[in-house]
Each structure stands twice: as structure tokens, then as C-alpha cells.
Amino acid sequence: MRRRALKTMSLIAxxxxxxxxxxxxxxxxxxxxxxxxxxxxxxxxxxxxTMFQAAKQEFEAANQGxxxxxxxxxxxxxxxxxxxxxxxxxxxTAPDVFYEDTFKVRSDVDAGYxxxxxxxxxxxxxxxxxxxxxxxxxxxxxxxxxxxPLGTDTRAIWxxxxxxxxxxxxxxxxxxxxxxxxxxxxxxxxxxxxVIPFNMYAGKGTGEGTVMQGFYELLYxxxxxxxxxxxxKWVVGSAGFTDSLAFLKTLYDEKLAVSPAEALDAxxxxxxxxxxxxxxxxxxxxxxxxxxxxxxxxxxxEWPGYEQDMGVAPxxxxxxxAPGAVSMSGGWTLAVGAGxxxxxxxxxxxxxxxxxxxxxxxxxESSQIAVRSDVAADSSYQDANPFVKDVSDLVSVTRYRPATxxxxxxxxxxxxxTEAVITGSRTPEQAAADYDAAVTDIVGGDxxxxx
Amino acid sequence: xxxxxxxxxxxxxxxVLPAILLLLVFLAGPVLxxxxxxxxxxxxxxxxxxNPEWVGLENYQRLLADPAFPLSLALTxxxxxxxxxxxxxxxxxxxxxxxxxxxxxxxxxxxxxxxAAWVLPEIVAAFAAYAYFSRDGTLNQLMGxxxxxxxxxxxxxxxxxxxxxxxxxxxxxxxxxxxAALNDVxxxxxxxxxxxxxxxxxxxxxxxxxxxxxxIATNLMLITLQTLAVxxxxxxxxxxxxxxxxxxxxxxxxxxxxxxxxxxxGTAVASVLIIIGGVFGAAYIRLLRxxxx
Numbered sequence: 001m002r003r004r005a006l007k008t009m010s011l012i013a014x015x016x017x018x019x020x021x022x023x024x025x026x027x028x029x030x031x032x033x034x035x036x037x038x039x040x041x042x043x044x045x046x047x048x049x050t051m052f053q054a055a056k057q058e059f060e061a062a063n064q065g066x067x068x069x070x071x072x073x074x075x076x077x078x079x080x081x082x083x084x085x086x087x088x089x090x091x092x093t094a095p096d097v098f099y100e101d102t103f104k105v106r107s108d109v110d111a112g113y114x115x116x117x118x119x120x121x122x123x124x125x126x127x128x129x130x131x132x133x134x135x136x137x138x139x140x141x142x143x144x145x146x147x148x149p150l151g152t153d154t155r156a157i158w159x160x161x162x163x164x165x166x167x168x169x170x171x172x173x174x175x176x177x178x179x180x181x182x183x184x185x186x187x188x189x190x191x192x193x194x195v196i197p198f199n200m201y202a203g204k205g206t207g208e209g210t211v212m213q214g215f216y217e218l219l220y221x222x223x224x225x226x227x228x229x230x231x232x233k234w235v236v237g238s239a240g241f242t243d244s245l246a247f248l249k250t251l252y253d254e255k256l257a258v259s260p261a262e263a264l265d266a267x268x269x270x271x272x273x274x275x276x277x278x279x280x281x282x283x284x285x286x287x288x289x290x291x292x293x294x295x296x297x298x299x300x301x302e303w304p305g306y307e308q309d310m311g312v313a314p315x316x317x318x319x320x321x322a323p324g325a326v327s328m329s330g331g332w333t334l335a336v337g338a339g340x341x342x343x344x345x346x347x348x349x350x351x352x353x354x355x356x357x358x359x360x361x362x363x364x365e366s367s368q369i370a371v372r373s374d375v376a377a378d379s380s381y382q383d384a385n386p387f388v389k390d391v392s393d394l395v396s397v398t399r400y401r402p403a404t405x406x407x408x409x410x411x412x413x414x415x416x417x418t419e420a421v422i423t424g425s426r427t428p429e430q431a432a433a434d435y436d437a438a439v440t441d442i443v444g445g446d447x448x449x450x451x
Numbered sequence: 452x453x454x455x456x457x458x459x460x461x462x463x464x465x466x467v468l469p470a471i472l473l474l475l476v477f478l479a480g481p482v483l484x485x486x487x488x489x490x491x492x493x494x495x496x497x498x499x500x501x502n503p504e505w506v507g508l509e510n511y512q513r514l515l516a517d518p519a520f521p522l523s524l525a526l527t528x529x530x531x532x533x534x535x536x537x538x539x540x541x542x543x544x545x546x547x548x549x550x551x552x553x554x555x556x557x558x559x560x561x562x563x564x565x566x567a568a569w570v571l572p573e574i575v576a577a578f579a580a581y582a583y584f585s586r587d588g589t590l591n592q593l594m595g596x597x598x599x600x601x602x603x604x605x606x607x608x609x610x611x612x613x614x615x616x617x618x619x620x621x622x623x624x625x626x627x628x629x630x631a632a633l634n635d636v637x638x639x640x641x642x643x644x645x646x647x648x649x650x651x652x653x654x655x656x657x658x659x660x661x662x663x664x665x666x667i668a669t670n671l672m673l674i675t676l677q678t679l680a681v682x683x684x685x686x687x688x689x690x691x692x693x694x695x696x697x698x699x700x701x702x703x704x705x706x707x708x709x710x711x712x713x714x715x716x717g718t719a720v721a722s723v724l725i726i727i728g729g730v731f732g733a734a735y736i737r738l739l740r741x742x743x744x
Contacts, residue, residue, distance in 0.1 A: 082710065110497045111494070111498065112501040203692075408710075425694055
């Protein structure tokens with residue numbers, strides 16, 4: 001019996017030895033200097049991967065003994081955000097340098113995930129070439145800068161000239177009001193019922209795409225807004241909100257947009273870029289300034305004729321009131337993790353990744369709007385595609401999302417309202433009332449304002 | 452040196468100690484963590500990510516007032532009841548009974564086909580089901596070929612689609628359990644009943660089913676708990692949509708915790724799910740213990 005007990009004990013002991021051998025991170029391994037870089041990569045978005053690969057080579061050659069560990073995350077914007085937030089939660093998985101959506105910067109600063117870069121930026125000569133509007137995107141409530149912008153974007157109407165010409169609409173097309181859009185869409189529909197005349201994203205399937213390339217262009221064109229910057233309160237009960245929903249309802253009810261079932265498919269945008277536009281099955285849609293990145297050589301939906309076939313027009317305000325056009329801007333940044341063991345090295349890598357050469361290549365490949373003056377002045381940027389000037393001009397009327405930590409929930413409530421309207425489960429008035437209730441619930445009654 | 456009686460007694464438990472430790476760390480640990488987190492306002496990002504505050508039962512109060520919750524609860528019950536308790540269970544039993552009568556070739560062919568869906572990894576099965584039910588999918592092409600009206604299954608009938616997918620994927624388990632159980636029913640008993648003039652269905656209801664009662668309860672318990680936790684299948688096929696029409700509790704918990712970054716609220720939903728699982732489990736255990744009628 002005793003021998004058996006001994007045997008058991010020794011088995012357990014050996015199991016313990018084996019298990020402890022599994023614990024990660026022997027101290028020796030941590031002394032070799034490694035930078036962990038986390039970013040997004042999808043089958044249709046590889047420009048960033050290209051940029052980091054180049055930066056890795058450049059950086060490792062210049063800094064002997066440093067390894068840059070690239071960790072691309074495959075996923076859409078929502079999934080990437082979730083995965084990144086989970087990685088940031090634990091010091092053992094938190095990256096040193098990461099790719100961060102501008103609208104998440106503030107809430108991640110609040111969470112203590114992001115390193116303040118002010119002292120580092122003072123010593124970086126290139127920082128002066130970044131334009132001020134873009135710099136503001138990396139600022140937090142305390143006035144400090146936490147993230148360096150990679151590029152920005154605007155939104156406009158992209159239309160297929162051939163489809164419009166077939167319906168007798170002259171080129172260049174420039175709608176001056178919502179009514180102009182509806183008139184043109186009805187014409188296209190009457191001419192060829194198999195074509196989708198004018199699509200606008202709606203519902204929760206397309207996530208931020210629903211609001212950035214759709215609802216906000218409508219809402220801000222009514223003179224209303226989502227958030228009152230002065231009083232720092234969320235707007236509820238606005239007539240503009242109901243009107244915007246009613247416009248979507250008209251589009252979907254009259255079958256001027258895609259069917260609700262297609263709209264709720266998270267992959268609908270792939271069809272917009274890859275199938276409907278190139279095949280002349282879509283008249284127009286609201287999309288980002290980055291649209292040419294999908295069609296140009298090396299893009300995921302190469303389309304040699306897009307420069308001739310496509311046109312771009314600013315999205316009009318409701319009745320054409322000043323300033324006559326609406327656009328939304330987002331954009332992404334690079335940030336340094338607050339828990340990094342090598343803050344100086346991490347920042348140095350960030351500056352390598354965003355130097356003029358790498359910035360230019362990335363900006364052109366992903367059709368971003370340049371934030372560095374030297375990149376903006378470069379001829380290869382200006383001539384990258386025929387639309388660069390048009391979409392860059394929209395910076396003068398563009399809006400940014402309120403980047404507070406409540407924003408993702410508010411955005412979801414807006415998406416829900418659009419979904420309820422296009423599926424017909426709620427009228428625009430009911431959906432707007434639901435939204436008001438949801439906002440009050442999320443931020444509390446004292447943080448809302450009736451306008 | 453003689454080993455005392457007490458030492459020997461306690462040494463007897465040593466071999467199971469690692470198993471108990473593993474269960475505590477990997478099973479009880481997360482459950483307790485989830486319950487603890489559900490009493491805080493822990494977030495994925497924002498101020499509450501750094502310093503979660505103790506909020507007591509606030510998350511549960513919010514949950515009870517949330518209009519999404521009753522719908523989600525009802526959908527979960529429908530999903531479990533329809534696709535596990537009725538679908539997988541009855542279909543599995545039927546296939547197992549019929550396989551005993553079928554020719555060996557037919558029986559092994561059917562067995563392979565049913566088990567094939569089960570051996571697929573969940574994500575692969577989910578994509579296969581998505582491809583089958585989607586707008587341009589196999590089902591619509593088949594129906595088109597037969598001249599029947601086509602439908603947007605995932606949009607118009609999301610619950611039907613995910614329940615059918617879950618039945619397809621999970622029936623193999625019930626079938627295997629029942630095949631094993633039916634093999635244990637002594638042939639003499641069935642033969643005796645046959646001699647007494649019992650028909651086929653009478654033998655099934657009065658002889659076979661009572662004799663495999665234990666297996667039925669075990670099977671029900673396992674498939675109920677498995678189905679309660681199904682997430683990937685639903686997430687890939689409908690992502691809970693349209694308009695929350697297929698948001699079962701696991702999907703709701705995921706959305707709240709990860710999409711909206713409200714970990715406290717998400718874990719509250721998950722805790723409710725654990726309780727529901729516990730209630731089902733307790734009911735089945737009672738069923739196992741009760742004397743035969």
C-alpha cells in the first residue's frame with residue numbers, strides 16, 4: 001500500500017514538474033527586446049500589412065537586436081475592436097504599438113490603455129507636417145495627444161455614369177437636395193427595374209458603415225446633430241432624426257435601395273464594390289473616399305474601367321441649405337500601449353511606420369486622404385486616382401463622430417432605429433421615440449438635450 | 452513505519468485531486484468570476500475598464516427591465532425546446548429504432564450521413580448551414596429547381612433556419628446514445644411481450660422506452676446543456692438578426708459584453724443562462740431518480 005501511495009505521489013510530482021514547465025516567459029526571453037504590433041488585416045485590406053512589413057524590415061535593420069513581432073488580426077472593424085480591447089485588458093497580451101480607430105481613442109485613454117505621447121512628439125520633427133484637424137483626432141479630454149493619425153477619409157456619393165446616362169441623367173450628376181436624389185433614383189428605377197438605383201446602408205449588419213455612410217449624412221444635412229458639443233449632451237427628440245429615418249423608409253419602401261434582407265447582411269458592401277458597381281447593377285451609393293482602393297490595380301475587386309465609369313458627388317443637405325454638402329470623417333491612428341516596457345523604442349517604431357515614405361505608400365494604396373503636408377504635396381498621391389481632389393475638398397464640410405465612451409452604444413441605438421424602419425417593424429416616429437428612450441437609458445436623462 | 456488508517460483514507464483521494472483541481476480552476480473559476488463581474492460595472496474600455504465599481508444587483512434589475520430580455524429568453528426556450536428536446540431527441544430516437552430494423556448497409560449509410568454533420572467543427576458546420584439557407588444557397592436552388600417559391604430563410608424565418616441547422620448538426624449524438632441504449636434492452640423481454648401479443652408501437656412505448664429511461668434523461672440533459680450554449684452556429688448564420696429575431700441568450704451576452712463593451716451586463720446575462728442550465732439539470736436529475744411508474 002505504501003509503495004502504491006509513493007508511486008501516486010511521484011506521478012503527481014512529475015505532473016507538477018511538467019505543468020510548471022509550461023508557464024510562459026522565462027526571464028531570459030524577456031530581456032531580448034521585442035515589440036509587439038497589433039493591427040487589422042482582411043482579404044480586402046492589406047495596405048496596412050504591407051506598410052508594417054516594410055517598417056519592420058527598416059526598423060530591425062536600423063536597431064540591431066530588436067525583433068518586431070507583427071500580429072495582424074483578421075476581422076471586420078467591429079471584431080478587430082473587440083479583439084484589441086480584450087488584448088489590451090491584460091498586461092501579458094497588451095501590444096506595444098497598435099492600430100486604433102479614432103473614435104475609440106478617448107475611451108481607451110479613459111481605460112488607461114494608451115500611453116501619452118506629448119514628450120515623445122516634441123522630439124519628432126515630422127510632427128509639424130501633420131495637419132491640425134487630424135492631430136485633434138488623437139487628443140483626449142485632458143488635452144494630451146495619445147495617438148498619431150495614419151490618414152483620414154471623407155464620404156460622398158459614388159455613382160456609375162453608365163447607369164445614370166442610361167436613365168437620361170446628365171453627367172456630372174450633382175444632386176442639390178434629398179428630393180433630387182429621389183427623383184434621379186425613381187428615373188433609374190423606371191428605366192431599368194433590375195438596377196438598384198440608390199443604396200444607403202441601414203441596419204445593424206453593416207455596423208458603423210450604416211451610420212458613417214448613410215444615416216449621419218442625412219442627419220447632419222437637416223441641421224440637427226447627434227451630440228451637442230457645447231453643452232456636451234446628446235440630442236433627443238429632433239425633427240431631423242425622424243426626417244432622416246423617413247428618407248430611408250422612402251428609399252427602401254419604393255425599392256430604390258437593396259432589399260432589407262440584403263441590407264442586413266454584413267457582407268453587403270462587398271457586393272457593392274465587387275459586383276453591383278462593376279456590373280452596372282447599382283446607380284449610386286454613399287461610400288468613403290477610400291472606394292478606389294478596392295478597384296485600383298492590386299485592390300480586392302480590380303476594375304480597370306472604374307476611372308471612366310465612376311463619378312463622385314458631395315452628399316447634399318436636405319433642401320440644399322448652406323453649406324450645401326455633408327460629409328463624415330473617421331480615420332485610424334497608431335498608438336503606443338500604456339504598459340509597454342520599451343516606450344522609447346515603441347515610439348521610434350511608430351515614427352518609422354509613419355515616415356514620409358511609408359505614409360505615402362499606405363495613403364496611396366488604401367486611398368486615404370493625406371494628413372502629412374509632404375505626402376499631400378506629392379504628385380504620386382495627387383495623381384493616384386481622378387477622385388483625390390474631389391474627396392479631399394470635402395474636408396471643408398466634414399464632421400467627426402463624438403468620440404466619447406458612450407458612443408458605441410449610441411451608434412448601435414441609431415443602427416437599431418434604421419433597422420426597425422427599413423424592415424417596417426416601426427414607423428420613423430416610433431423608431432425615433434425608441435431611440436430617444438434608448439439614449440436616455442444609456443447616458444441618463446441629465447445628459448440629453450431636446451433640440 | 453505503518454501508515455495510519457486516516458492517512459490511507461485521505462491518500463485514497465490523491466489520484467482524483469488533479470481532476471478536482473482542474474475542474475475548480477477551469478469550471479468553477481470562470482463561473483465564479485462571471486458571477487462576481489456581473490455585480491460590477493466592468494467594461495471593455497472607458498473609465499470602468501480601469502476601476503470597475505461594485506453595483507450590486509443593478510445589472511440584474513436592468514436586465515429585467517430590458518425589452519430585449521424576455522424576447523431573448525423566449526427564443527432560447529424555443530430554440531432548446533424545438534431543436535434539442537423535440538428535434539434532436541425524437542429524431543435521434545427514431546433513427547436509432549429504425550436502424551435496428553434496416554439492412555446493415557442502409558443502417559451504416561444512414562449512420563455515416565448523420566454522424567458526418569456531427570464530426571464537423573462547429574464553425575465549418577455553421578458556414579455549411581449558412582451556405583445552405585442563404586439567399587443564393589442550396590435550399591433555394593433546390594426549391595427553384597422543383598418550381599417552388601423561394602424564400603430568404605435567414606431573414607424571413609431565422610429561427611426555423613437555425614433550429615433546423617441545430618437539429619442537423621446535433622441529432623447524431625442522440626442517435627448514438629439511443630443505439631447504445633437499445634442494444635442493452637434484453638431481447639427476451641421484447642420477445643416475451645411479442646408472445647403476449649404486443650404490437651410494435653406498444654412494445655416501444657411500454658417496454659423499450661421505460662427500460663432506456665435512464666439513457667433518455669442523460670441524453671436530454673446533455674443535449675439541453677449543449678444547445679443552451681450554442682453560439683457559433685447562430686452568430687455565423689444570422690448574428691442574432693434581423694431585428695433581434697434570433698438573439699438567444701448567448702448571443703445577447705456576447706453583444707452586450709463585447710460589442711457594447713459592457714462586461715458587467717454581459718456576464719449578468721451569462722449568469723442567468725447558467726441558472727437556467729442548472730434548473731434544467733436539476734429537473735433531469737430528478738427524472739433519473741424517480742421510481743418507475
